Amino acid sequence: MTVANILLIVLILGALGYVAGRLRARAVSGDDARLLHSLPGYYGWNAAMFTVIPALAIMLVWLLVQPVVIERNISAMITSDMIPEGSSQSLVMSDLRRVSEGLSTAVETGVMTAQEAEQFGQGSTDIRGALAAVGVALGNDVSPELLQAAQDYRNSSARGIIVMGLIAIVLALCGLAYSIRSTTVDFRARNTVEAGVKALLIFASVIAIATTAGIVFSMLFETSNFFRQYSWTEFFFGTEWAPNFRGNSSLGMLPLLWGTLYISLIALIVAVPIGLFAAIYMSEYAGPKFRAIAKPLIEVLAGIPTIVYGLFALITVGPMLRDYFAQPLGLGESGSSVMTAGLVMGIMIIPFVSSLSDDIINAVPQSLRDGSLGLGSTQSETIRQVVLPAALPGIVGAVLLAASRAIGETMIVVLGAGAAARMGLNPFEAMTTITVKIVSQLTGDTDFAAPETLVAFALGLTLFVITLGLNVLALVIVRKYREQYE
Structure with a gap:
């Protein structure tokens, strides 16, 4: 299961929610739109909104948090004796990500099966050449321990995507069921939809400010790390x-x-x-x-x-x-x-x-x-x-x-x-x-x-x-x- 497939399923459920919301509104009003508080289309958009938005929100948060959690867990497994001489932990993690992404790409494109990816590198010394076949170039030689860590990285990412997909689909179904159940003659669907659209517009207007703030804070954080290691006077006033x-x-x-x-x-x-x-x-x-x-x-x-x-x-x-x-x-x-x-x-x-x-x-x-x-x-x-x-x-x-x-x-x-x-x-x-x-x-x-x-x-x-x-x-x-x- 990939993120694209999960997104497609959620959008399909949203489209079904729109159709179901309209049909539900006509059913509760006896097919007389004059009895409804809002036009039938608003009830359809209300159902689609409650179906799609919670699922997309959890997917967005999950995709932002999952890499941080996985890398923290994997980096804890990398000991000093697993780092080649002249390298560093960040370079090793970079190679591990490349190996993991290369294996995932190979499985998705049919170059190798999932079982072959699980057993990749066992009994083979040409790990670099095998990965080069799927377009992955490494900065260091990969030891069996590091290859196992890369396998764990890939497996953790795959499991995380599956769990995310299940949660997103369940949330979409729950939102669909809730919106259909709340569709009554007196339900103010137009007000709810317009409030949702207003929130979307506010979110769009905040993105630029949040992006600027994120850029500034990220630069401030990394710059502070730099000045802990290098004198700020030599940086600002140095001529070489x-x-x-x-x-x-x-x-x-x-x-x-x-x-x-x-x-x-x-x-x-x-x-x-x-x-x-x-x-x-x-x-x-x-x-x-x-x-x-x-x-x-x-x-x-x-x-x-x-x-x-x-x-x-x-x-x-x-x-x-x-x-x-x-x-x-x-x-x-x-x-x-x-x-x-x-x-x-x-x-x-x-x-x-x-x-x-x-x-x-x-x-x-x-x-x-x-x-x-x-x-x-x-x-x-x-x-x-x-x-x-x-x-x-x-x-x-x-x-x-x-x-x-x-x-x-x-x-x-x-x-x-x-x-x-x-x-x-x-x-x-x-x-x-x-x-x-x-x-x-x-x-x-x-x-x-x-x-x-x-x-x-x-x-x-x-x-x-x-x-x-x-x-x-x-x-x-x-x-x-x-x-x-x-």
Whole structure:
């Protein structure tokens, strides 16, 4: 029994509940809907709601809790002598999960039977090769004890899913029976359904807040673990970035922060003037036909994958800047540079500035323009002294969105700016950003208890605080100018 099958059964029971609820409502009213408090459809939705929602709720909670409980129990079985030299418990648990998932995949796809999966590895020394046949790559050799632990992990997961399925189905049947029994002429089905829909809408609105809070708290928790092992002063004020999983790492974030801000600044210098001037022209000067063609063409830039921009930076922009600017001026010999990534990133975020600014400028009341022109101002003076100040709150928001997009970019930096963590003013030198190092520190079989891995969460939290500061600054500017033009 899989989660998909359980979900399908619950949805089928919900559909049956809808039909049964409608039929029950017609039966208790003698097929006269005027005697019912609500329309028959509400009774059907009430039955479907009581059938599906409790089952889905228990499934969601179960799927969140079960992996934590199973991993805690399995990790208690792993002793120090079962961990290979040079490895750690987290890496062993990662291999165990891979083995378990590989066996489950093999059974589901028919590569092996459930009985063969139970006896997998017994009398066979080519465990790595057998698992590779189902697409599982291991970081360490798996001993018989660890293989048994992986079997226990898989069996516990399978048993947990079966128990979850039985409980969910029983809850669905109980909800169906309760809703059918409560269906009477005087039952306020519409009120119940509308209350359920309202709760669903509230839940949907809370998801964004809860997600943000979850991200922040998870980063805070892991960052606190990092600062227990590494000095916060060396992290925030260190000028050298040299992670080494064997110890003696230098994890100063200043070179990464400098690269992030430097590349983002160049991107904004490119994108903001071009995007803003394009928005002014399209909203104030361009005719309807040109605007109908130009705006979609500019917005196409936002739909190009960032990997394509990265390849454009690597193959075209980087060599061009190196051959025509860096080498003749004696500023560098590499095509990977801050200028390369900044220029390409600026091209990428032009639509964020131009499209949003265009919509915001068009939203400025025409009466402001007419009043300015009526007082003798030229069109350029009206745009400069009336339209842009009135649209400034929205333009600041567009620039902030573009800045956030630039700060969070990864692929263009990897291919266009390189991975060198350094501080310097030469825009034709290779540098890197915080996002690139977050990816590199979390890539591969890493020990999540090591400071070299936990530093990624500290970097992420720092990036979050920077973005929050930009938001607060923009809010201050928006409120200041909004009071003048409302």
